[in-house]
Amino acid sequence: MGIIMSDFLDLCKKRQSCRGFSEQPVEHDKLVQCVEAGRLTHSGCNAQPWSFVVVESPELVAQIAQCGQQLNQNAWLGSAKAFIIILEEHAVLSPVISCFLDSQYYAKGDLGAATAYVCLEATVQGLGSCIIGVYDRKKICELLNIPVEKQFGAVIALGYPLNDTIRSKKRKAFEDIVKFV
Numbered sequence: 298m299g300i301i302m303s304d305f306l307d308l309c310k311k312r313q314s315c316r317g318f319s320e321q322p323v324e325h326d327k328l329v330q331c332v333e334a335g336r337l338t339h340s341g342c343n344a345q346p347w348s349f350v351v352v353e354s355p356e357l358v359a360q361i362a363q364c365g366q367q368l369n370q371n372a373w374l375g376s377a378k379a380f381i382i383i384l385e386e387h388a389v390l391s392p393v394i395s396c397f398l399d400s401q402y403y404a405k406g407d408l409g410a411a412t413a414y415v416c417l418e419a420t421v422q423g424l425g426s427c428i429i430g431v432y433d434r435k436k437i438c439e440l441l442n443i444p445v446e447k448q449f450g451a452v453i454a455l456g457y458p459l460n461d462t463i464r465s466k467k468r469k470a471f472e473d474i475v476k477f478v
């Protein structure tokens with residue numbers, strides 16, 4: 298049987314990296330919804346190794362945008378209207394599992410999942426989102442009063458998309474990445 302579209306697959310297709318936001322501000326309640334989706338994410342041992350910083354004050358948003366414009370990348374980031382920064386927190390694993398594994402063993406995967414949930418909920422809310430991979434972490438910590446040793450799970454830029462045409466996904470072919478045995 299082939300792939301049958303579902304509401305969730307539709308949402309996955311609709312979520313796309315947005316690299317240009319309109320002047321329309323983002324409602325506080327929509328950012329709350331996005332964080333709620335992150336909070337509900339599954340995690341190894343339910344350790345929930347995350348916390349969320351929502352940047353919505355225009356002055357701080359502009360400053361964080363500058364921190365993401367490293368190496369002449371992401372010039373469009375100046376149009377972002379909000380950021381959600383996901384921080385890595387200490388994970389408490391069950392005693393049995395922590396005998397074998399470092400406490401942060403699952404954290405990166407958990408943070409990735411939370412990042413995806415935030416972005417998917419942003420799509421449901423009609424917002425555009427883009428995860429930013431290159432940024433001045435120390436400067437962001439300074440601006441937001443975050444301890445400088447804190448590791449980041451993700452920096453997500455948000456706003457209303459300037460262009461909401463859905464692009465087709467550039468992905469490896471289904472047959473090339475799956476094996477049914």
Ligand SMILES: Cc1cc2nc3c(=O)[nH]c(=O)nc-3n(C[C@H](O)[C@H](O)[C@H](O)COP(=O)(O)O)c2cc1C
Pocket residue numbers: 312313314315316370371427428429430431466
């Ligand atoms: C960890 C991570 C870092 C990323 N960093 C950037 C970035 O700095 N700038 C950017 O324009 N896109 C960035 N992206 C977006 C990817 O380029 C994008 O997800 C990928 O090309 C697939 O396209 P789509 O999100 O539109 O489906 C990042 C994505 C991830 C997951």
